[in-house]
Amino acid sequence: MNNTKRWSYLIAGTVMLLFLGLIYAWSIFKAPFNEVYTDWTESQLSLTFTISMIFFCLCGFFSGLLAKKFPPRTVLWLSAIMLFIGFFGASRLNPDDSGTSLILLYVFYGFFCGGGVGFGYNTVISTVNKWFTDRAGLASGLMLMGFGLGGIILGSAVNSLISAIGLFPTFLVLAVAVAIILVAGSFFMKVPPKTENESATSSEEEVPSTTTADMLKTPVFWLFVLWAILLNSAGLLVINSAASIALAFGAPAVMGLVVSLCNGGGRVFMGSFFDKFSTKPSLFLNICFTFLAGLCLFLGAVNFGIPFILIGLLLAGVGYGSTPTITSAFIHKEYGPKYYPVNFSLGNFALIPAAILGPMISSMLIEQSGGAYNSTFVMIMVLAVAALVVDVLIMKFNKKK
Secondary structure (H helix, E strand, C coil): CCCCHHHHHHHHHHHHEEEEEHHHHHHHHHHHHHHHHHCCHHHHHHHHHHHHHHHHHHHHHHHHHHHCCCCHHHHHHHHHHHHHHHHHHHHHHCCCHHHHHHHHHHHHHHHHHHHHHHHHHHHHHHHHHCCCCHHHHHHHHHHHHHHHHHHHHHHHHHHHHHHHHCCCHHHHHHHHHHHHHHHHHHHHCCCCCCCHHHHHCCCCCCCCCCHHHHCCHHHHHHHHHHHHHHHHHHHHHHHCCCHHHHHCCCCCCCCHHHHHHHHHHHHHHHHHHHHHHCCHHHHHHHHHHHHHHHHHHHHHHHHHHHHHHHHHHHHHHHHHHHHHHHHHHHHHHHHCCCCCHHHHHHHHHHHHHHHHHHHHHCCCCCHHHHCCCCCHHHHHHHHHHHHHHHHHHHHHHHHHH
């Protein structure tokens, strides 16, 4: 195999996912939209992100189906078109028509941008991983690090752009920039020939690929999805409010940024760890990260102060970032490379209930406690323990298999 070629594909994939990760920069757009549309409520704005996550997962699934009939380049062009329409449409909203603009925002940002990211995300990861069947965890981790950091690295640039030229012109710039990056990067997305990809061939012989229909019949898959929902929900109890939690306990607000960096770094670390130690230790270690995050945050809240809060926030970032990498590597290892694009997209559906449950549980607990975070930190530990129970069941069924 041409190692130089495959690493160039990995770099291109990471850059594309960096731009696709802008979908997570929604929080940057919320305040400017509130300034333009003063009658929009917090829940109405938050629904935009929820819709985008739903179509991200749905279009990731359709991307896997299209991968059977079309080359990756074609699917990425579809992703570029959808994102161009989404960002361009958002740039044309009417500041004087609040009701219509909100519906159009759901359509353009929620459907077109969320769906476009889903098509691109699944295509890039499933294509590049075919070049790294020997190191699928590391490859997934690096690409997902780019995706996770997109909202931070490019988000700050977008924030500056909004300040300089305004909200709606910024969306127009994004429409052009993201489309260009995806079209250019699409020329690096090629499926490796079997004659060149010897490791892929041997991998397929060692681990028979499971069809999507058969995968859905296995208890292990559904248990793993439940495991991912629990840990994603636990992570979202902290990730969405990291800066607020830091400020509440006297730590600097910049900790929100540090948590996001740990989120990205955790993806690379866990990818390498999975390649070396495989499924059982990886799932257990991620549970440990999450449980210890909740424990340290709770201890910091009740008595021990800022150091424990800081450690807890860092561990929460690593734990939350590790889950999508484990999902990618687990689906690849357990069910093989042949049907990976569709199988992987179904594993990502764990994000939908987590994106709903995490913020819902968080807001409910904070309201009931009068603004205190103690019960939130306890809930993180409860969810981690529940994930441990599910992990034991996964290993039990895997032994039987």
